[in-house]
Amino acid sequence: MSTGQSDAKVKVEVVEEIVIRFAGDSGDGMQLTGTQFTTTSALVGNDLATFPDYPAEIRAPAGTLPGVSAFQVRFASTDIHSPGDAPDALVAMNPAALKVNLKELKKGGLIIVNEGNFGKIDLEKATYTYNPLESSDLDGFQVVRVDLNKLTREALAGLGLDTKSTLRCKNFFALGMTYWVYSRPIEPTLKWMEGQFKKRPELVEANQRALKAGYNWCDITGVFQTRFEVPPAKLTPGKYRNIMGNQATAIGLIAASRLANLQLFLGSYPITPASDVLHDLSKMKQYGVVTFQAEDEIAAVCSALGAAYAGNLAVTTTSGPGLALKGEALGLAVMTELPIVVIDVQRGGPSTGLPTKTEQADLLQAVYGRNSEAPLCVLAASSPSDCFAATVEACRIALEHMTPVILLTDGYIANGAEPWLLPEIEALKPIKTSFRTNPEGYLPYSRDPVTLARPWVKPGTPGLEHRIGGIEKADGTGNVSYDPANHEFMCRTRAEKVARIANHFPEATVKGAQSGKLLVLSWGGTYGSVAAALEHCEKQKHSVGWVHLRHLNPFPRNLGELIKRFDKVLVPELNLGQLIRMIRDQFVVHAIPFNKIQGRPFMTSEVIGAIEKELG
Amino acid sequence: MNATTLTKKDYKSDQDVRWCPGCGDYAILNAVQGVFAELQMDRAKTVIVSGIGCSSRFPYYMNTYGFHTIHGRAPAVATGIKLANPELDVWVVTGDGDALSIGGNHFIHALRRNVGLKVLLFNNRIYGLTKGQYSPTSLVGAVTKSSPNGAMDNPFTPVSVALGAGAAFVARTVDVFGKHLQETLRETAAVKGSAFVEILQNCNIFNDGAWMHVTDKDIKDDHVVELRAGQPLRFGKELSHGLRLRGFEVEKFQVGTEGGAEDCINWNPSTPNPGLAFAMAQLNEREMPVPLGVFRNVERANYEQSVHAQIAEARAKLGNGDLKKLLHSGDTWTVS
CATH class of the missing domain: 3.40.920.10 (Pyruvate-ferredoxin oxidoreductase, PFOR, domain III)
Structure with a gap:
C-alpha cells in the first residue's frame, strides 16, 4: 500500500x-x-x-x-x-x-x-x-x-x-x-x-x-x-469459504444427489427469498441437474412429485405463500408416499407480507398445513453454512423413509453469510436408495419392517407396472379402497412411519446447565442470536440450559425427558408462538414464549434480556 | 416381454371398471387398449397420468404404470415424469373441467413448452363426478344443477385453447366413432412433442346427447366435416357441400350450384401459420359442421430434449461436475 x-x-x-x-x-x-x-x-x-x-x-x-x-x-x-x-x-x-x-x-x-x-x-x-x-x-x-x-x-x-x-x-x-x-x-x-x-x-x-x-x-x-x-480468528483448522444460506442449500442438493447416486430434479417458481437456489442450480447443469421453472407454485411441486415417481431426487424450493399453494400436492405426496423435498425459505407474512424480510412463522403451516391427517417430516437449518448439512439430511430422510420432507430456512440465513469449514466429501455418509426390480410378490404398499417405507419402483421397470394415486390405498396392494378399517389403519401407519424417523437421527443435547431453573428451547435461524446470548449468560455464570432443534417433526425422542429436567422453558421465536404450541401439545411443560415479529432477527441483547427476566 | 405378442387383454388391469353403464369412457378405454396392443406399446415404459374427474379414473384400468393425481395437475406431474426420464411414453387423461377449469394453467403451459406428452381430453361438457354442474365447455344456456336458469359463461373450445397455446399436434375425435378414434390414437402415439386430442364423449347420466348432432346417424353427415391432409373439405350426404374461404371467414356452400369443387379448402394441418386451423376450430356448431380429425401437425423443438441437450452440452464443456470442486469453489482460505 x-x-x-x-x-x-x-x-x-x-x-x-x-x-x-x-x-x-x-x-x-x-x-x-x-x-x-x-x-x-x-x-x-x-x-x-x-x-x-x-x-x-x-x-x-x-x-x-x-x-x-x-x-x-x-x-x-x-x-x-x-x-x-x-x-x-x-x-x-x-x-x-x-x-x-x-x-x-x-x-x-x-x-x-x-x-x-x-x-x-x-x-x-x-x-x-x-x-x-x-x-x-x-x-x-x-x-x-x-x-x-x-x-x-x-x-x-x-x-x-x-x-x-x-x-x-x-x-x-x-x-x-x-x-x-x-x-x-x-x-x-x-x-x-x-x-x-x-x-x-x-x-x-x-x-x-x-x-x-x-x-x-x-x-x-x-x-x-x-x-x-481485527486479527484473524482462531477457528478450527481447515479450509474455509464464505457461504450464504441459499448457496449452501444448492450445493447441499448437489451433494445429496451424488450421495444417493440419483439425478437431481428441481421444480421451482421464482419467489423471494428462495429464487437464488433456482438460479444457482440452473448454472450447475454439468452436475446432471434438471431445473424446471414451472408456470406456478403448484406446477413446481407437482413436477417434482412426478420426478420423484420417475426415480429422481426431487426438490421444490419456495417461500411461505408458495408453500400454501403446494399444500394439496403435498397431501398427494403423503398419500403416494413418494420422496420429495420442499425447501421453504421463510419470509414475513401473512399473504405477501414482507418478502425480503425474515420470519419463522411457517412452522405450523409446514407441520399441519394440509387437509386431513397428512404427516410429514419437518426440519430447520440453523445458520447459513448449516443449510448444507440440513439439506443433505432432508434428502436423506426423504429417500430412506419414502416421505415428503419440508426443510425450513429463512430469509436471514438464506441471504446471510459466514465462513464455512468445508466438509470432507469422503466423510459424508452415502444415502441408501434402492429401486425394486423384482416382480416376485411385489406389492406397491408393502413396507420395510423398520422404517415402514414402501418400495420405490421406477416406471420403466418390466413386470412391476402398478397404479398409484390420491384415493385411499388398500394396505399392501395399494388398490383403491373405501374400507373404513383400512382407512384408519393407513392413517395410523402413515403417522407411525413419520414418527419412526426419530429412531434414525441423534437425540437432542443440552448445552450449558443440564437441569435446573431454565431451559431455552430454540429452533432454526435464531441459532446465532441465541448462541451469542447463551455465551454471555455463561460468562455471567447464569445457570441456563439450551436446546436448539433441527427436527421439528418428529421431535428428537428424548425432548420430553430433557424438558422435564427444568422448571420452565423459554421459547424464543420470530413469530407469535408456534413451536411453543407444539411443545405444549406434546409435553406437560411450563413454557414461556418470547416473540418478535418485525421482519428482523433477534438481537443478542433481546434474548439476553428475556433470559435474565426469567432468571429473576 | 418383447418376445411375446401382447393382446388387448394384456393392457387391461385387474380392477373392475366403475364408470356408469353406457358411459362414453368405456369406448375410449377399449380403443386405447386396442391401439396399444396393435402398436405393441411397451407396458413398462408407458405411464398414464390423470387428474380428477370421471375420465381421470382411466389409469386404474390400464395395465401400465399409472398415476392418478389431483384436480387439474396431471400435465404438471406428467411434465416432471417426462423431464426426469424422457424414455417414458407419458399419456395424460383429463376432462373438460380438469384440463380447462382448475388445470387450465398447466394445460396451456405443457402445450406451449411442447413437452412430449399425449393429452387425451374427454369432453362431455359437464362435471360428472360431482354430479352435474356446468363445465367450461358447457354452452351458454345449459341448464344444470348449478345453472338452473342457464349457464351464462361463454364456453371454451378446447381445440382453440390448444391452438392458442401453440400446440404442435391438435386433433378431435368422438367416443363412438371407433375407427376414427383408433386412427387418431395411432397418429397421436407417433407424435414426439405434445399431442392434444379432444375426444367428444357422452355423459349419459348428466348430459346425455350433448354431441347428438355429431353422432346421430340421421343427421351427422350434415354436421361433421373430416379434416384429412391433402383432401378438400367436403361434407353432407354424398359430400354435397364444401367449405371455402371468404376473406378470413370460412363459409359453406353447395358444391355445383354455389361454387365448384375446386373452391373447397384443401386441408393442410402443417402450414406454418395456425390461422386456418383456428378458424376451423371456431366454427359455430349450430350453423356449421363440426370438424373432426387433425387440425394441426407441425414439428417444434421438444422441451425435454432441449432440457437434456443443455445438460449434455454443459457436461461436454465442463465435465461431469466434480463435487469437491464445487464445494471448494469461490474464494477459500486455510486456517492452520
Missing part, C-alpha cells in the same frame, strides 16, 4: 471485533459493497456474520426512506454467531440512509457520510426539514463528511465515462475508505472487478480507480486518527 504522509499520526488500535453497516439507496450497490467487504474479511481470516436488509422494490423512489438498502457485516478475531446488534460504524450514502440507520448506531460510533447527497431535494426526499449534518443529531458520533460524488468524479476524470456511470462507482470509493480504516487489503476486490466487468474494460478501470482513490484519500488526508485491526 502507499505510505501516506500522515502515517506517523495515525494510531492503530487492535480490536476483537467490528460491526459495520453500509447503507444507501437501493440503486447504490450496497449489497455488492457489503459482500465485497465480507469476502475480503473472510480472506483475512476473520470469523464473520452478515445481515443484508433490502427493500422488496427493485428501485423504490430514489432517495426515499423505503428505498434504503443496507448490509451489515460483523467481523471478529473470535468465534461469533450473529451479525451483531448495534453497528460500530455506518456508511451512509444519502440522508435517507442516515435517517433510517442512525438510531441503531452505537454511541460514539463512526459515521462516514456522503455529504455530496445532502442538497435540499435530497433532504426533502428523506423527510428532513433541516440538514442533520448541521444539527445536534450527530452529536456524540465521530462524523467523517466526505463528498463522494465530487471525489469519485475527480478520481475518474479523463476516463470519458458519462456522469451516471461515473457516479455509480462511488460505492467503491466508500469501500476503499473502509478498507483503509479497518486495515483490509484492497487486492481481492481489485481482482474481483477484473472478473466482474470482464467485458467492459473501462468499468474495470473506473471501479478500480474509485476503490484505490477511497483508500488513498484516507491515507493522504489524515482525516482518521485511528485505524483498526
